[in-house]
Amino acid sequence: MKVIVNGEPREVPEGTSVAQAVATVSAAGSGVAAALNDEVVRRSAWDDTPLREADRLEVLTAVQGG
Template structure:
């Protein structure tokens, strides 16, 4: 199936979870937020939330600075 991940078209296996996408992009273990089709997905639901065909996933990491 096809999905957009951080603005890039990706081929993902059917049934790919949000947690798998976070791992795929190499996001750190903390300071990460995920939106699927514009809605924030709580971390507790990452393993249970499946990315649909044509889904848009944004994986965001917190950046510290000043």
């Protein structure tokens, strides 16, 4: 199925979890947050939250700014 991770279209297997998708862009154990279709998914729920066709996943971290 097709999903969008940080603005990039991707082909991932059915049943791919938020945790698995996040792992493709970040190996950080902390300091990272994810939003699925503009809703924050708590880290504790990443494993049990599956992606669906056309989902938009945003994975953010802190950078220099302000």
